[in-house]
Every structure is written in C-alpha cells, then in structure tokens.
Amino acid sequence: MTRAPGRLFTGAPVAVIDIGSNSVRLVVYEALSRALTPIFNEKALCGLGREVLSTGRLPQDAVDRALAALKRFRALCDAMEVGEVHALATAAARDAENGPAFIAECEAICGRKIELLTGKREAELAAAGVVAGVHAPDGIVGDLGGGSLELVDVKGRAIGTGVTLPLGGLALQDRSSRSPRKAEKIVRETIPEAEVLGALAGRTFYAVGGTWRALARLHMYTKGYPLHVMHGYVIPAREALDFTRIVHRADAEALAHIDVVSDARRPLLAYGALVLENIVRQGRPSEVVISALGVREGLLHSLMPEEERVRDPLLIAAAEMNVLRSRSPRHGEELVAWTDGFFASAPVLEEAEDEKRLRRAACLLADVSWRAHPDYRGEQSLNMIAHAAFAGIDHPGRAYVALSVYFRHMGLNTDESDTRILELLTTGMLDRARILGAVMRVAYVLSAAMPGILPQMPLQVRGDQLVLSVPRKVVSLVNDRVYNRLRQLARLIGREPLLEQGD
Incomplete structure (x- = not known):
C-alpha cells in the first residue's frame, strides 16, 4: 500500500x-x-x-x-x-x-x-467499549442489539458481571407478533429480573447500540441541538422518559424529523424506546448518555497491553492530529508545558484534573488549521475539533477545546463565531476558553509556531503582575504586537502586564 x-x-x-x-x-x-x-x-x-x-x-x-x-x-x-x-x-x-x-x-x-459471544461476554465487551470511550464512567452500560439486551455495571475501569435479557428489538418484534401492547407487557415483566439496575439510581445509564443511537439522533434533531455528534450525547432522565413514551406510542412515520433515521431502523424505534423507558423508570438514573463505542471497540481495548489501556484517548488523538496537521508538532508539545507553567503560577486559575486535560488537548490542536485562509482558520478549527471522532470527551469539553482554538485565531469576541455551540458551555467554561485562547495568542505571535522559543520565555503570574520573561539573546522577538496581546491577557485575569528582560 x-x-x-x-x-x-x-x-x-x-x-x-x-x-x-x-x-x-x-x-x-x-x-x-x-x-x-x-x-x-x-x-x-x-x-x-x-x-x-x-x-x-x-x-x-x-x-x-x-x-x-x-x-x-x-x-x-x-x-x-x-x-x-x-x-x-x-x-x-x-x-x-x-x-x-x-x-x-x-x-x-x-x-x-x-x-x-455468550451474553455475559457480550455485556463485558460492551462495558469495555464504554471504558475505552468515556472519561471516568460511572453507571450501568446497556447494549441493545437485535436479539438481546446486555447490562453491566462499570465504574472507572472496573467492570462488573454482565447479564443478558431477550429484549433486543427484533426479538421483541418476534415475541410480541408486532403487537405494541404485548411488547410492553413483555418488557415490564422482564426488566425487573435485571438486579443490576438496582445500582443505577442517581448514576448514568450508558446506551449502546444502533437502535438507541437512532432514537437519540431523533431526539437531537427534535431539540435543535447545536452539535451533531452522537458519542457523549446526554438526555436527562426525565426527558428520556417523556420522549421514549412519545416514540413507542406514536406512528414513527408521523414523528417530526423522522427522516434523520434510516428506513431500516424505523420499525425498531418503538421497541428500543419501550425498553429504554422501562430501564429509566425502574433504575432511576440521573441521565442517559449515548456511547458510540461498544462491543467492537471493547474487544480491541481488551487486546491492548495494560500500559496502553490506561492512557488518555483524548490526549493521544490530539497528539496524533498535532503530528498530522501542525506546522511543528514539537511546538504543540512545548505549548502544553508552557501553559502548564502559566496556570500553575496563577491560583485564581486553578484547574481540576479534567480541565487540565482539556487545556492540554487544546494546545496540541491549536495549529491544525494553519493551511486554511487566515479569515477562516478559526471557523475551520472550531468545526474540525467539535466534530472530530474523539473519545474521552463530552460535548461541553468539545465546545471548550474548539472555542479556545477559535479564540486563538480570531480574537476573543464571540460575535462572528458559531454562537450555537456556546449553548453547551457554562459561563465559567466560556471564560476559561477565552483566557486559554488569549494565552495561545501570546504564544503564537511570540514564536511563529516554531519550536525552541517558548521554553526560553516563561509566562507567569506574580502577585498582581503578569510577567513574560525574555532573555537578552531573544529580546528582538518582542515588539508592540506581542506586548498588546500580553496586555489583553493581563486584562482578562485582572493583572498588570510586565516584560521582564533577563540575561
């Protein structure tokens, strides 16, 4: 090849x-x-x-x-x-x-x-797929196929013992002779047999399988959701109950936006909705989260050595994209370390572990659209990152990383951005994205995306000052443009900018 x-x-x-x-x-x-x-x-x-x-x-x-x-x-x-x-x-x-x-x-x-696969083995592989694709999962995995439903508890990387029930869409259609009333009776009699659902209350139900993905896609379009990425899509439990009840009691062809579901999937939607409704009713989860990774990815995950399985899939994917698309992959790695130092120096910007990994992913992805026209680099970055086939990141995380890189290219206003994606962020996350974008704006005008420069010029918060330390040998790299961006960042974090010349 x-x-x-x-x-x-x-x-x-x-x-x-x-x-x-x-x-x-x-x-x-x-x-x-x-x-x-x-x-x-x-x-x-x-x-x-x-x-x-x-x-x-x-x-x-x-x-x-x-x-x-x-x-x-x-x-x-x-x-x-x-x-x-x-x-x-x-x-x-x-x-x-x-x-x-x-x-x-x-x-x-x-x-x-x-x-x-035995039912138990199928459940365990579905759970391994969720472990492979969801950051720190905690809940019950349900894999709905055509013939069966597998359920298994998962917390972090620990996978419980799986159970299997004959509630797949085709199996239900067959057993009920296509009668919705009979199918509902079968589901209501069978779901209580799954003792594992007793551990679901207040936790997350991870829905795996094509029928549930189709159901979620229909919900996504009905809501006018701003990000059309299935993996990590969240439906609050109360809303999941209401929506599944509507789907399994209605004629699928009459539902709004039904065209987003393939013709072949539509006959099974009602059965998938019926099963999910009863799981939510009995198990009382806080939310339903769609996982696009399941048995296939779980099988491959189980074949990897332990040292590979414990690595962060988001940071690996970001590093790979950095290698494939950045002007200097090493610069992206240096940017990670440079921002590590900056955020560690500023107690007011203290990061949780998940915020830290998202910031590092954004640094690795900060230069992936450099080949685009300058006027569209921000837009291309936002679309590329928000819609990438990443695992280990939820939808607010996607929006945070994408907007951070957008701000790095286009400035810190949101007037011209895809404002719909802002709906996924809290005010605090949007503020952090703007600050990270401002930090990257300093880094790129200072270094021209070339390696070896940022490590010489640490950026730190000292008391009420934001200090950029510049060794004498590279002082010619600093001009008014660099200072203006430093001042812009300083204003965002409530500090005074200072260029400090060293030996």
Whole structure:
C-alpha cells in the first residue's frame, strides 16, 4: 500500500467483523491504538434474529444477505491490507438451531475463527467499549442489539458481571407478533429480573447500540441541538422518559424529523424506546448518555497491553492530529508545558484534573488549521475539533477545546463565531476558553509556531503582575504586537502586564 501523508502508520490496520442479530458490520481501524480511528465502516442490515424466537432458526434470506456481505468484507480487508481481522457473532447465531452451520459458513468465507459471544461476554465487551470511550464512567452500560439486551455495571475501569435479557428489538418484534401492547407487557415483566439496575439510581445509564443511537439522533434533531455528534450525547432522565413514551406510542412515520433515521431502523424505534423507558423508570438514573463505542471497540481495548489501556484517548488523538496537521508538532508539545507553567503560577486559575486535560488537548490542536485562509482558520478549527471522532470527551469539553482554538485565531469576541455551540458551555467554561485562547495568542505571535522559543520565555503570574520573561539573546522577538496581546491577557485575569528582560 502506498503510504498517505494524512495517515499514521503505527501498525497494520485492524478490523472487526460483527455478526449481529440485526446488522452485519465491518469496521477497519487505522491501527490497534488507545485512540481507535476508523478508516472504513460499513454495515448490512440482514435481520438474522427476526424469527429466531418463534421458529428457532435464522431466516434463509437473512443468512444469504449476511454471507454475501461477509464475502465483500473479506475482499475489502484484503484490498486494505488489514493485518488482523477479529470476527464475532452475537445473540441470533448463539440461539438459533441452524446457528452452528451458519457460523461454519461464515468462518469458511472469513478464513478465521469466529468468536460466538455468550451474553455475559457480550455485556463485558460492551462495558469495555464504554471504558475505552468515556472519561471516568460511572453507571450501568446497556447494549441493545437485535436479539438481546446486555447490562453491566462499570465504574472507572472496573467492570462488573454482565447479564443478558431477550429484549433486543427484533426479538421483541418476534415475541410480541408486532403487537405494541404485548411488547410492553413483555418488557415490564422482564426488566425487573435485571438486579443490576438496582445500582443505577442517581448514576448514568450508558446506551449502546444502533437502535438507541437512532432514537437519540431523533431526539437531537427534535431539540435543535447545536452539535451533531452522537458519542457523549446526554438526555436527562426525565426527558428520556417523556420522549421514549412519545416514540413507542406514536406512528414513527408521523414523528417530526423522522427522516434523520434510516428506513431500516424505523420499525425498531418503538421497541428500543419501550425498553429504554422501562430501564429509566425502574433504575432511576440521573441521565442517559449515548456511547458510540461498544462491543467492537471493547474487544480491541481488551487486546491492548495494560500500559496502553490506561492512557488518555483524548490526549493521544490530539497528539496524533498535532503530528498530522501542525506546522511543528514539537511546538504543540512545548505549548502544553508552557501553559502548564502559566496556570500553575496563577491560583485564581486553578484547574481540576479534567480541565487540565482539556487545556492540554487544546494546545496540541491549536495549529491544525494553519493551511486554511487566515479569515477562516478559526471557523475551520472550531468545526474540525467539535466534530472530530474523539473519545474521552463530552460535548461541553468539545465546545471548550474548539472555542479556545477559535479564540486563538480570531480574537476573543464571540460575535462572528458559531454562537450555537456556546449553548453547551457554562459561563465559567466560556471564560476559561477565552483566557486559554488569549494565552495561545501570546504564544503564537511570540514564536511563529516554531519550536525552541517558548521554553526560553516563561509566562507567569506574580502577585498582581503578569510577567513574560525574555532573555537578552531573544529580546528582538518582542515588539508592540506581542506586548498588546500580553496586555489583553493581563486584562482578562485582572493583572498588570510586565516584560521582564533577563540575561
């Protein structure tokens, strides 16, 4: 394969083939990394699980579609020179009478062993996906597939024992003979069996799976939400109850913005809404958070060495983008250290640990749009960062990092920015973003984005002064423009600017 300048080559691409009860999917990642970056993602909605509970068998037409998809996936993996292909199958293949024969055909096509996940194993991998993609998770993970619902407790990096319930969308559709009333009775009788939900009160419910993502997308567009990124999308529990009740009792085609959900997903929306409503009602979480990372990412996460799993995926992804798009990646790293010193010197700007990691990510991303026209560097940075495929960051964090870099390019006013994204920030976060933008404005006019300069010129708060120390040998780098930006920053933090010349 010819190496592309826009790709990192830290190892061969790695792929996961996921043979689910509703969809069969191939995802190819750039490499096995803590910051997994998909370079190809395709699914075929085959409906393998649609009749398993009533007939005990995988439908032949669904089997044929799945096998055809797998032949294409095998050819794509060969063309993309994938190093490792991991294949797994879930509830439908696990429960069907003809499941073993189907798996054998799949293995012959894929040329490798397919792991047939138990319900417990599927729950644990879904939780590992949330651990991989959410910063410091604390709650219950629910993975809703076509055939089953897996539930498991997660706190930090600790994963509990998973349970599985036959409440997948296709399974419910089959068991209820497409009767909403029967489906509601089944769900209400089954959900209380999940003792793990007793530990959900006041915590977060992490929703994994295509049907719940489709439901959240519908909610997002109904609300006119300003950021169309699914991972990390939050629905308060009370609102989740109201919205799911509307969806499962209404004709999906009549819902506003239903066009944002694919035709193939719409029939299962009501069943997914019914399950989520009853989970929220019984478990009483504080909020529902959508995780775009699940079983596939959890599988790869589990294959990494321990020292890789404990790393911060946001900072790794920001560092990778810094390498790929900045004028000087080393300057970005120096900017992190330079701002470390500045914020540590100012007690009034004391940072929590999460604020510190967001600030460091912003420093690494501060120069990624330098090739754009100067008038649009801020706008391009804001869009690129806010919509990037980052893990380990919530939506307010995205807005904070994106606006910090926007301010670095465009000045500290919000008049010309995408003001809708401001809705995601508290007043305090917006103030910190403006201060960080001002700090970066000093750094870039001083250094021209070149390495080796910032380490010589520490920026510190001393009492009521903001001091930029300038060694004699580089004093020619300082002019009125540098001083004006220093004065602008000083005004923001209530200090007097001082240029201090040293030896």
